[in-house]
Amino acid sequence: MPRWLNRIEESLAALVLAAMVTLAFANVLTRYLLHYPLAASHELIVNAFVWLTLIGIAIGLREGEEGAHIRFVAATEFLPPALRRGAIALGFLVTAALFGVLAWLSFLQVQDDLLLGMTSPALGWPNWVYTGPTPALSAWVSVRALAGAFAALRKR
Template sequence: MKILNYFEEVILFLAFLTMTIIAFSNIVARNMASLSLSFTEEITINLFVLLTFVGTAVGVRRYGHLGFTLIFDHMNPLFRKVFIVFSTLMSLILFGVLLWYGLQMVMFQMDMGQKTPSLGWPQWILSSALPIGAFLCVIRTIQVGIEELKLEKHSVNKGDEAV
């Protein structure tokens, strides 16, 4: 998984760096040369989608998702395990649907030979951010679900502590 961690971090770094350079160049071109680099909007938007989905996968990996644990902390161990499995399955369904429809969209764009409006690049290349990010989210959701179940198995329940 270290290779996947590195891969995710590199994608995030390069996407954010590219977006920053493009935005800065656009500002300089507009203010200094009265030029508008409108074609860069396509790249920025699609990099933002990539950044969002890969960032979501990293957030899942780092347990960075929002959680309200008051009820969870007061559940008995069996209900906690059931809740972990339920939330993992619901996340997998969400990311699985995004992966499925993302792949369908990319294949449709490939079949139709769609090009981006400004740059004329194949649209499927930029749209691949959705299924790639969703696939990473699926992997990380499975990983975190297994880790949470292992932690739950070895956790000490309230009242079971040795005095």
């Protein structure tokens, strides 16, 4: 995939992480200096953590021959090259399927949030603001996993 796409992923992850750290720090300051915590900080940080996790999974899938995620290397290390490539591709395909299902189910969740008019407890924002990015990020993880599967099968 293009290098600029990698940069977008990394920048988005850095932006979300910076926002989380800033919000958590502001919460600590207000709690100890003003004796009044920011009630909404927990709500925002937890949801941002979900987004950051999905972005991190996508980044990890693109790294190296088998991705940078924990895997049982001993199971494939001693296989002949063709079987090894097939096993690696299968792992990526299972990951793509799992996150494809997550994308679909989270899309249904967003639809329900819109239909029912659900709001968040602390800020009263519509829930789809929090759940909205999850289908797209999950689908992106699937795309990265499919790219890993194709790369594993193409390798000689």
